[in-house]
Amino acid sequence: MVTDTLSPEMVGHAFAPITISWRAKDTMLYALGVGAKPGDELDFLYEGQRGLGPRVLPTYAVIPAMRAMGNIRQLVNLKLQRLLHGEQGFELLRPLPSETEITLESQVSEVWDKGKAGVIGVTALATDKDGPLFKSHSTLFYIGGGGFGGEPGPSTKEKNRPPERSPDLIIDYATQPEQGALYRLSGDRVALHIDPEFARNAGYDKPFMHGLCTYGFVGRAILNGLCDGDPARFISMTGRFADTVQFEDHIITKFWRSGMGEAILQAEDQNGNVVLSQARATYRS
Numbered sequence: 623m624v625t626d627t628l629s630p631e632m633v634g635h636a637f638a639p640i641t642i643s644w645r646a647k648d649t650m651l652y653a654l655g656v657g658a659k660p661g662d663e664l665d666f667l668y669e670g671q672r673g674l675g676p677r678v679l680p681t682y683a684v685i686p687a688m689r690a691m692g693n694i695r696q697l698v699n700l701k702l703q704r705l706l707h708g709e710q711g712f713e714l715l716r717p718l719p720s721e722t723e724i725t726l727e728s729q730v731s732e733v734w735d736k737g738k739a740g741v742i743g744v745t746a747l748a749t750d751k752d753g754p755l756f757k758s759h760s761t762l763f764y765i766g767g768g769g770f771g772g773e774p775g776p777s778t779k780e781k782n783r784p785p786e787r788s789p790d791l792i793i794d795y796a797t798q799p800e801q802g803a804l805y806r807l808s809g810d811r812v813a814l815h816i817d818p819e820f821a822r823n824a825g826y827d828k829p830f831m832h833g834l835c836t837y838g839f840v841g842r843a844i845l846n847g848l849c850d851g852d853p854a855r856f857i858s859m860t861g862r863f864a865d866t867v868q869f870e871d872h873i874i875t876k877f878w879r880s881g882m883g884e885a886i887l888q889a890e891d892q893n894g895n896v897v898l899s900q901a902r903a904t905y906r907s
Contacts, residue, residue, distance in 0.1 A: 637693040643723040655805035656838025675720040681841030687758035692748035708761035711860030734775030740767030789876035793843040805835040843875035854859035861901030
């Protein structure tokens with residue numbers, strides 16, 4: 623039964639498995655949508671160079687993972703204009719194939735009462751014919767959805783906080799005017815990111831980039847900065863969405879190595895506004 627209120631009793635609810643498939647053209651289109659360029663990233667845009675199909679950007683995992691988030695509507699009637707994507711994380715259990723069919727199993731992992739807002743999280747496991755492929759964790763921040771008497775949840779203020787020293791590595795990627803038009807073709811066709819009138823009616827001056835498009839740019843920075851462009855070395859990524867990115871902005875990812883195969887990171891625009899915070903990556907060094 624669908625309700626209008628979040629409840630702690632939703633935690634542990636398992637959704638029916640979903641079957642999802644993708645082909646090489648889907649992964650190549652996604653790579654274009656998150657800014658991949660011919661040259662060093664040609665293998666992600668072209669199926670012919672290695673004769674094995676294109677390589678797949680690790681952050682493509684969030685595209686099918688978002689289907690798990692959509693399951694929440696089976697439990698609660700969420701108003702789209704009051705939803706914010708809070709955190710996103712995933713772990714690759716092996717490199718993503720360019721063509722496959724997965725079964726996505728998901729469940730509600732947490733429900734927190736923040737007073738004026740509520741938070742609901744979903745974890746998911748994707749499996750294909752060769753076994754487990756990736757895990758994901760996503761949270762939604764529901765403005766006006768708190769006050770239902772639940773626990774506030776753990777404090778995350780110090781989570782993945784950058785150290786007070788200069789970054790070990792900085793990677794700067796420029797976004798393009800057409801970034802939203804390209805990215806939406808991978809499945810997230812919310813009008814907010816392309817339609818000026820819709821954006822104004824929603825209270826924004828103009829359309830802006832999808833949060834997960836920003837996430838994909840940061841994922842490329844991790845792949846190229848820490849993994850030498852090799853998806854087999856990329857293990858996991860997590861981060862909290864902190865601010866919007868405008869088309870033609872730069873996304874500047876700063877890295878602080880925190881251990882063997884681990885790094886804390888933070889993404890900013892060219893004005894120093896933090897757009898992805900409390901972020902962390904793990905990789906095979």
